[in-house]
Amino acid sequence: ACNNEKSNDKAAADSGDGYEETTIRLAYNLPQDHHVAVGIEDFAKKVIEKSDGKVNVQVYPAGQLLSDKDMNQSILSGGVEMGVNSSTLWSSTVPAMGVFDVPYIFNDYAAVGEAVNGEFGDKLRGAMEEKGAKVLIFADYGYVQFANNKRPLKTPADFKGLKIRSIGDLPSELIKAYGASPVFMGGGEVYMALQRDTVDGATSGTTAMLQRKYDEVTKYLTVNNYAYLEFLLAVNKDYWDGLPKKTQDLLTEVAAETETWIREQAEKEDTESAKGLEEKGMEVYYVPADELDVWKDAAAPVRDVFVKNAGDLGKELLELVDKK
Amino acid sequence: MKKVYNFLDLLVRWGAYIAGVLILITTAMTFYEVVSRSFFHKPTSWATELSIYAIIGSCFLGSAYAVRTYSHITVDILINNVNDRFKTILAYLTNSLGLVFSIIFTLYSYLHVIKTFNLGVTSASLLRIPMYIPESLLVFGGVLLCIAFILQIIDGGIHRGGEHL
Amino acid sequence: MNLFFTGGMGILLLIGLPVAFTLSLLAVAGMYFFNGGTFAFMQIPIISYKSLDDFTLTALPMYVLMSQVLVVSGVGRDLYEMASRWFRHFPGGLAIATLFCCTVFSAISGSSVATAVTVGSVALPEMVRRGYNKRHVLGLLAAGGTLGILIPPSIPMIIYGSVTGESVGKLFIAGIIPGAILTITFMIFSAYQTRHIKDIPATWGERLEASRKAIWGLLLPIIIIGGIYTGIFTPTEAAAVGVVLSFAIAIFVYKNINLTTLKEILVSTVKTNAMILFIIIGAMLLGYILTILQIPQGIVNFATSQDVSPWIIFILINIVLLILGMFLETVSILVITLPILYPIIIALGFDPIWFAIIMVINMELALISPPVGLNLFVLKGLDKENTISEIVKGVIPYAIIMLVFIIVLSFFPEIATVLVHSDIK
Numbered sequence A: 001a002c003n004n005e006k007s008n009d010k011a012a013a014d015s016g017d018g019y020e021e022t023t024i025r026l027a028y029n030l031p032q033d034h035h036v037a038v039g040i041e042d043f044a045k046k047v048i049e050k051s052d053g054k055v056n057v058q059v060y061p062a063g064q065l066l067s068d069k070d071m072n073q074s075i076l077s078g079g080v081e082m083g084v085n086s087s088t089l090w091s092s093t094v095p096a097m098g099v100f101d102v103p104y105i106f107n108d109y110a111a112v113g114e115a116v117n118g119e120f121g122d123k124l125r126g127a128m129e130e131k132g133a134k135v136l137i138f139a140d141y142g143y144v145q146f147a148n149n150k151r152p153l154k155t156p157a158d159f160k161g162l163k164i165r166s167i168g169d170l171p172s173e174l175i176k177a178y179g180a181s182p183v184f185m186g187g188g189e190v191y192m193a194l195q196r197d198t199v200d201g202a203t204s205g206t207t208a209m210l211q212r213k214y215d216e217v218t219k220y221l222t223v224n225n226y227a228y229l230e231f232l233l234a235v236n237k238d239y240w241d242g243l244p245k246k247t248q249d250l251l252t253e254v255a256a257e258t259e260t261w262i263r264e265q266a267e268k269e270d271t272e273s274a275k276g277l278e279e280k281g282m283e284v285y286y287v288p289a290d291e292l293d294v295w296k297d298a299a300a301p302v303r304d305v306f307v308k309n310a311g312d313l314g315k316e317l318l319e320l321v322d323k324k
Numbered sequence B: 001m002k003k004v005y006n007f008l009d010l011l012v013r014w015g016a017y018i019a020g021v022l023i024l025i026t027t028a029m030t031f032y033e034v035v036s037r038s039f040f041h042k043p044t045s046w047a048t049e050l051s052i053y054a055i056i057g058s059c060f061l062g063s064a065y066a067v068r069t070y071s072h073i074t075v076d077i078l079i080n081n082v083n084d085r086f087k088t089i090l091a092y093l094t095n096s097l098g099l100v101f102s103i104i105f106t107l108y109s110y111l112h113v114i115k116t117f118n119l120g121v122t123s124a125s126l127l128r129i130p131m132y133i134p135e136s137l138l139v140f141g142g143v144l145l146c147i148a149f150i151l152q153i154i155d156g157g158i159h160r161g162g163e164h165l
Numbered sequence C: 001m002n003l004f005f006t007g008g009m010g011i012l013l014l015i016g017l018p019v020a021f022t023l024s025l026l027a028v029a030g031m032y033f034f035n036g037g038t039f040a041f042m043q044i045p046i047i048s049y050k051s052l053d054d055f056t057l058t059a060l061p062m063y064v065l066m067s068q069v070l071v072v073s074g075v076g077r078d079l080y081e082m083a084s085r086w087f088r089h090f091p092g093g094l095a096i097a098t099l100f101c102c103t104v105f106s107a108i109s110g111s112s113v114a115t116a117v118t119v120g121s122v123a124l125p126e127m128v129r130r131g132y133n134k135r136h137v138l139g140l141l142a143a144g145g146t147l148g149i150l151i152p153p154s155i156p157m158i159i160y161g162s163v164t165g166e167s168v169g170k171l172f173i174a175g176i177i178p179g180a181i182l183t184i185t186f187m188i189f190s191a192y193q194t195r196h197i198k199d200i201p202a203t204w205g206e207r208l209e210a211s212r213k214a215i216w217g218l219l220l221p222i223i224i225i226g227g228i229y230t231g232i233f234t235p236t237e238a239a240a241v242g243v244v245l246s247f248a249i250a251i252f253v254y255k256n257i258n259l260t261t262l263k264e265i266l267v268s269t270v271k272t273n274a275m276i277l278f279i280i281i282g283a284m285l286l287g288y289i290l291t292i293l294q295i296p297q298g299i300v301n302f303a304t305s306q307d308v309s310p311w312i313i314f315i316l317i318n319i320v321l322l323i324l325g326m327f328l329e330t331v332s333i334l335v336i337t338l339p340i341l342y343p344i345i346i347a348l349g350f351d352p353i354w355f356a357i358i359m360v361i362n363m364e365l366a367l368i369s370p371p372v373g374l375n376l377f378v379l380k381g382l383d384k385e386n387t388i389s390e391i392v393k394g395v396i397p398y399a400i401i402m403l404v405f406i407i408v409l410s411f412f413p414e415i416a417t418v419l420v421h422s423d424i425k
């Protein structure tokens, strides 16, 4: 099971199908049964199949090789050829990636697909390539919501005084904008912190809440779709540029199929997991569409922080999505 | 020459003092976070993140002193059963190997910090700390480790195993 | 290639290169020879930094600091004296007292190393002074320390939960009964092993006097456990509260901490801290290159792909964990193997909560199995007279007890699952 060949070995093509042999090491840090992970595993399988095993995608799942914190640097320095990481973490290297954390810019799943496949996506791809990573897939994790133990959050004013576990800068700015306080702690401590009221609430996608069994330790879920969690399958730019056109085409083609599948899945999973949490006893409040403007207005300071971080490119991205 | 030796030795020792203060600061920050969050409902945005940097610093800045004081755990089955001449050879050998690692570690940490600086990577948090700052603790620690192993080689003498405290 | 790593490790350790640098250098050599030459060296700083980039890890140096304060101030000694006056008239009474302290401390900390450091620094000199065989004491402390990860809170359980999605709260609860059984078994064995030492019973007056003296020390675990279970602070933050309280007790009650002793405390904390953390870095670097080369995955896949009954596969899994446990550090083993093992365990129809407990006991074994066993190193660090081989000899009977306990748990999984599957909300 252990292979001796070096990853960058590109033996001359010797078979009829014409793919050069290469090994792509692909790492991701999501649980294997998450729909993004399932899509990525499928991507790897298809690439291997279609290239008759010449393009060997070696997957390191669920944080086996890299955590979300060292993923970006490992991709950029060629430690792995490909990796999956959240746009939130990429925003520490490419500030414009924070755009997905700007509240309420995408009203539905189709809007995300349209944006990332158009000028909006091109601008982000360009910004990533400048730093040395090429985006192959915008993998939709889905919308993020708030769960808490104090009260149903029916308006932004209900956030006042709550302590909410947060990750990343923009979600934390939103929590502050709504009058709550962001709390920072290790991921493994959140469950117990919710159980023991060390924090009042947390923010995450409902798929993750169900998987992490938030229903056991939190009472209220507010579905306001305030931001969209995007994961990126990125490939080291130098490695990509060294690949033959045929291999690049194959990867791009399979990536496009995978991206569509993941997007459809995200919508399904979001709906089902919110229902699942409700069935397991959480009280779920769906913010009505006509009240979203109140939530959006209260979140205005977050936009300013994003623009401050991401500069002109950030402004352009927001203008592009606002047009819709 | 003696002056240089003493200065370097002092440098290693100061690394340890700073490491100790960093552990104290971590304690103070974490305690402050608990009090501020639980009793005054004001969680901080900095305690968790800065604590991590401080602990990273405490390890890298303290490691060289641990080398100088034989605090790094060593398997001593062979060392305990050979004569002093052989022990001396082993001491030179292991200190040189330690130096080889430390040089590679320092060099590539330096290259990494430069790369982080050029990419402009910040922490993914409210603080948005430029990551080259905490990462340069690796370079400082690496330099101290190189110094410690060089001083060990200069000292010569027999391998003293993994004595401690 | 496997020979390169095992042989290389053997040689480097034997010639006396410290464990931390053996692991690191071996990882560097592995990168150079099998992973694209110096190109792969760019990963060294990335992995080294990531190894320590974890808030839960900040608890470790603070627990080391706390144990130093307890020792220097005499709080630890008074606490231990109390336990000994209550238990010393039993055969092997101090062994029981020590394990009692291990249990208390395990309920405070999520780390075995922290438990071994804190209890060991007080109990080791005391037990040896009272005539206990040093090998027995070292074995007892190394094994007793490992209870830190079985009795909740537990860092490996948190990792298990975050990789697999199992509820950490349920995992903690599952650890309670196995933790209690293992503690009591350890107590019985250690008392039997040291049964020839039996002090005259302390009078009730002496017991109460010692208890009164130890009251400040006793307050410490009560506040910490209370604080964790009422949610005032997290298990990680508990370490900081512990340090602050022990400093407060040392300064205001015992009045024996001054700038000189503070400096000594800090310097020895730094040494122990750097030693442990650098071993973690070395183990992570080695874990990285082994994972890239698919070596652990290959071994696990081999063990689990055999076409035999689920129980044979279960036994093979345990053997693999035992072998990995000899060479790698527990966090690395968990994150490397769980993505492979967890789906297999589910597919074979085993209870994942029960398997978590099996996994944690394997991690306990990893902490005390040479050549790379953090608890062995910690005890070695307590006293320069200690040798690893002495500690290993002392710990073997406890390792056997743990192996037997894995078998017992396999026949009676209810031991781990009964509390979980009853209504706990």
Ligand code: NA
Residues within 6 Å of the ligand: C105, C106, C107, C108, C109, C110, C111, C147, C148, C149, C150, C151, C152, C153, C154
């Ligand atoms: Na524990």
Ligand code: NA
Residues within 6 Å of the ligand: C325, C326, C327, C328, C365, C366, C367, C368, C369, C370, C371, C372, C373, C374
């Ligand atoms: Na071990």
